[in-house]
Amino acid sequence: MSEYMKPFQRRLASFQKARQSLLCVGLDPDIERIPSFLLARYEPAEAISVFCREIIEATAPFASAYKPNLAFFEMFGPPGLEALADVIRSVGGRAIVVADAKRGDIGNTSRFYAHAVFDDLKADSITVSPYMGHDSVTPFLEFADRGVFVLARTSNTGAADFQERIIDGEPLYLHVVREVVRWDASHPGAAGLVAGATSPEALARIRRNAASMPILIPGVGAQGGDIDEVMAAADARPGLVLINSSRQILYASQDEDYARRAADVAASLAESMKPIEAG
Amino acid sequence: MSEYMKPFQRRLASFQKARQSLLCVGLDPDIERIPSFLLARYEPAEAISVFCREIIEATAPFASAYKPNLAFFEMFGPPGLEALADVIRSVGGRAIVVADAKRGDIGNTSRFYAHAVFDDLKADSITVSPYMGHDSVTPFLEFADRGVFVLARTSNTGAADFQERIIDGEPLYLHVVREVVRWDASHPGAAGLVAGATSPEALARIRRNAASMPILIPGVGAQGGDIDEVMAAADARPGLVLINSSRQILYASQDEDYARRAADVAASLAESMKPIEAG
Numbered sequence: 220m221s222e223y224m225k226p227f228q229r230r231l232a233s234f235q236k237a238r239q240s241l242l243c244v245g246l247d248p249d250i251e252r253i254p255s256f257l258l259a260r261y262e263p264a265e266a267i268s269v270f271c272r273e274i275i276e277a278t279a280p281f282a283s284a285y286k287p288n289l290a291f292f293e294m295f296g297p298p299g300l301e302a303l304a305d306v307i308r309s310v311g312g313r314a315i316v317v318a319d320a321k322r323g324d325i326g327n328t329s330r331f332y333a334h335a336v337f338d339d340l341k342a343d344s345i346t347v348s349p350y351m352g353h354d355s356v357t358p359f360l361e362f363a364d365r366g367v368f369v370l371a372r373t374s375n376t377g378a379a380d381f382q383e384r385i386i387d388g389e390p391l392y393l394h395v396v397r398e399v400v401r402w403d404a405s406h407p408g409a410a411g412l413v414a415g416a417t418s419p420e421a422l423a424r425i426r427r428n429a430a431s432m433p434i435l436i437p438g439v440g441a442q443g444g445d446i447d448e449v450m451a452a453a454d455a456r457p458g459l460v461l462i463n464s465s466r467q468i469l470y471a472s473q474d475e476d477y478a479r480r481a482a483d484v485a486a487s488l489a490e491s492m493k494p495i496e497a498g
Numbered sequence: 499m500s501e502y503m504k505p506f507q508r509r510l511a512s513f514q515k516a517r518q519s520l521l522c523v524g525l526d527p528d529i530e531r532i533p534s535f536l537l538a539r540y541e542p543a544e545a546i547s548v549f550c551r552e553i554i555e556a557t558a559p560f561a562s563a564y565k566p567n568l569a570f571f572e573m574f575g576p577p578g579l580e581a582l583a584d585v586i587r588s589v590g591g592r593a594i595v596v597a598d599a600k601r602g603d604i605g606n607t608s609r610f611y612a613h614a615v616f617d618d619l620k621a622d623s624i625t626v627s628p629y630m631g632h633d634s635v636t637p638f639l640e641f642a643d644r645g646v647f648v649l650a651r652t653s654n655t656g657a658a659d660f661q662e663r664i665i666d667g668e669p670l671y672l673h674v675v676r677e678v679v680r681w682d683a684s685h686p687g688a689a690g691l692v693a694g695a696t697s698p699e700a701l702a703r704i705r706r707n708a709a710s711m712p713i714l715i716p717g718v719g720a721q722g723g724d725i726d727e728v729m730a731a732a733d734a735r736p737g738l739v740l741i742n743s744s745r746q747i748l749y750a751s752q753d754e755d756y757a758r759r760a761a762d763v764a765a766s767l768a769e770s771m772k773p774i775e776a777g
Contacts, residue, residue, distance in 0.1 A: 247607070290603060290610040296583070296618055297576035304575070321603050323627060324569060325654040328526070331569040339575055348602060350629040350649055352656020370629055375604040377631020380677060381670065386663045391670070398659060 224458055225409035227344060227366040228433055231315050232458030234283040240489035241455060243284035243317065243435065245465030246271045246306065248291050252466075254473045264298035267291065270477075271306040274469060277478035281489035284315040284461050286435075307340055317435065317461070318342035321370065326354035333359045344368060346413060346435070349395045353402060360406035366433065367410050369399045371425055374415025374438025392421060396428045403432065411435060414453075416444020416462070423452040434460055440467035446491050457494040464488055503737055504688035506623060506645040507712055510594050511737030513562040519768035520734060522563035522596065522714065524744030525550045525585065526570050531745075533752045543577035546570065549756075550585040553748060556757035560768035563594040563740050565714075586619055596714065596740070597621035600649065605633035612638045623647060625692055625714070628674045632681060639685035645712065646689050648678045650704055653694025653717025671700060675707045682711065690714060693732075695723020695741070702731040713739055719746035725770050736773040743767055 224232065235241055248267035250258070257266040275285060292303035310316050318340060322332045329347075336345050337359075344366030347356055359367040372382050372392040382392040396412060403410035411433035414422045425434065434453055438444040439462055446462065453460045468488070472480035503511065514520055527546035529537070536545040554564060571582035589595050597619060601611045608626075615624050616638075623645030626635055638646040651661050651671040661671040675691060682689035690712035693701045704713065713732055717723040718741055725741065732739045747767070751759035 249606075249610075288603070288607055290601075290607045290614070293579075294610045294614040294618065296614070297579045300572075300576045300579055319603075321627070321630075322569075322600070324567070324598075324600050325652070326656075327528075328567055328569045331528075331573045335569070335573040335575070339573065348600070348627045348629050350627050350660060351600075351652050351654055352659030352661070354654050354656040356656075373604070373630050375630055375633050377605075377633040377635075380631030381629060381674065382631070384665045384670065384673065386665055386670075391660065391663065391665075394663065395660065 226364045227409035228458045230343070231283065231366070231433060231461070234314055235457040235494050238281065238283050238489065239493050240281055240283050241460050241462050241492040241494055242282050242485060242489045243286050243461040243463040244274065244278050244282045244468055244485060245319070245437070245463045246274070246285055246287040247465045247469065252470050254477050256475070262298070264295040264302045267295070268302035268305050272309045273478040274481050275306070275309055277482035278468065278485040279313050281482070281485040282314050284317055285310050286317040286319050286463055288319040304340060307342060315344060315366070316342045317368065318345045321346050321348050323348035323351050323355040325351065326358055329355050329358040333362060337362050337365050344411070346370065349399070353398070357402055357406060360402060360408040360410060363407035365408050367408055368413050368433070368435045369395065369410060371395050371399070371412045372414045372418055372421040374417045374444065378415065378418070393424060393428060396425050400429050400432065409433065413437065416449045419445070419448045419452040422449065426452065426454050430454070431459070433458060435463065436460065437463040440464050450492070450495070455495045457496070462492050505643045506688035507737045509622070510562065510645070510712060510740070513593055514736040514773050517560065517562050517768065518772050519560055519562050520739050520741050520771040520773050521561050521764060521768045522565050522740040522742040523553065523557050523561045523747055523764060524598070524716070524742045525553070525564055525566040526744045526748065528570065531749050533756050535754065541577070543574040543581045546574070547581035547584050551588045552757040553760050554585070554588055556761040557747065557764040558592050560761070560764040561593050563596055564589050565596040565598050565742055567598040583619060586621060594623060594645070595621045596645070596647065597624045600625050600627050602627035602630050602634040604630065605637055608634050608637040612641060616641050616644050623690070625649065628678070632677070636681055636685060639681060639687040639689060642686035644687050646687055647692050647712070647714045648674065648689060650674050650678070650691045651693045651697055651700040653696045653723065657694065657697070672703060672707060675704050679708050679711065688712065692716065695728045698724070698727045698731040701728065705731065705733050710738070712737060714742065715739065716742040719743050729771070729774070734774045736775070741771050
């Protein structure tokens with residue numbers, strides 16, 4: 220594959236080739252679902268930090284990315300933010316970190332979110348919402364070596380409420396894709412898209428309109444999306460696709476062996492998510 | 499006015515009647531714009547906390563609400579979150595607190611954001627993004643005594659990118675308004691809308707489609723919206739309208755008198771934003 224890639228995408232591709240895996244491990248540490256013995260041993264924010272760091276150590280051979288969702292950390296206030304920083308640090312450059320934040324505000328404000336996530340937390344990439352338009356997204360794209368995954372067609376049931384509405388014969392999410400492709404062309408950072416595994420048809424349409432853009436795909440496993448269908452729809456070459464799995468990996472066991480069991484699930488998922496090399 | 503109001507809206511109306519002001523003071527403490535002597539005296543997160551608390555003390559007689567934007571606090575990591583909690587506490591029930599967060603995620607995750615903002619930070623209300631649809635917004639509406647301002651037509655230039663796109667003859671933002679009115683009808687919390695002062699025409703259309711819903715209106719002053727036009731378009735009765743001003747108040751002076759000067763501006767704005775009583 221000779222097409223031009225921005226630095227973020229090259230880095231993503233190199234991890235995916237090295238691991239032979241498109242797996243992104245979603246770090247959504249729900250206090251009601253993590254092994255209860257951790258809560259007996261630690262304060263809540265420390266418990267989710269220990270939990271995530273153990274999951275990362277165990278699954279690192281199989282993951283090309285980790286995606287902490289900020290909500291699960293912010294709910295613990297300042298100690299939760301400390302836990303998030305510890306978790307991101309513990310990835311230690313072994314994989315891409317996607318800060319799942321779904322931010323988006325007027326330009327003046329998005330700049331501060333970008334600073335918080337890219338400079339302070341040192342995440343490689345972020346998820347953002349497109350609803351407020353170009354000036355809410357482009358401040359993130361000013362960061363030359365980072366990635367910005369813009370929500371296009373999400374995996375939840377509410378995705379149908381607005382994203383599927385038809386404008387000039389095409390759903391809103393495709394209009395979002397076209398705008399993001401335009402913004403990407405004139406900014407140093409790498410734009411990407413979020414397209415849920417729950418709608419392979421939407422995923423295929425998005426790929427046709429953004430042939431060389433990385434797509435982050437949530438919604439396999441617990442949310443019902445099928446991996447083979449997703450791989451076929453998304454053109455699963457290195458640097459082009461990240462397939463996220465969270466709950467299936469995180470909650471594989473409630474016992475002391477939770478990290479080892481998570482690694483087993485991650486290994487098996489990675490096996491089914493090998494990147495396709497261009498012929 | 500005899501129409502039914504949810505608890506959040508009644509509380510908002512009572513502050514607005516007592517103060518005779520629809521003014522919401524936006525707390526966007528930009529480290530590069532606050533008086534520099536504060537930065538010489540305090541660490542950055544403490545400086546913005548002191549700054550906001552002084553502004554609140556000085557402007558309290560004129561404000562029915564305060565709207566801290568989370569980005570300006572989160573950029574300082576854990577100490578920034580401590581500052582935000584201090585600032586919200588310092589309002590001390592003298593006005594409504596709107597956490598300007600523009601959150602929105604799958605239902606499972608939105609619940610955690612709602613917990614963080616309503617239970618931990620104890621904000622009275624929040625701003626959320628509608629892009630992901632009903633299950634991303636309704637977890638916030640489960641909180642019976644709180645308010646949820648959903649972005650409809652924002653005040654920034656990027657608002658035109660998607661919010662103005664025409665679906666079945668009407669702009670996307672009006673479809674958002676109709677859905678929010680439906681969600682509001684079946685949930686205990688009070689749904690509201692965000693409609694920028696920069697488009698009085700959109701504001702008037704939104705009011706016609708959501709006659710009894712509170713509308714948070716950013717974008718007067720620095721962003722260019724005209725107060726008189728906004729008041730006319732929005733049906734400015736108590737409990738129905740919040741008009742936000744941030745920079746004009748916050749940065750009225752760079753000197754030791756900044757809080758007093760902020761109060762002068764707030765007083766003058768409040769004078770031009772008296773609620774209209776139903777005849």
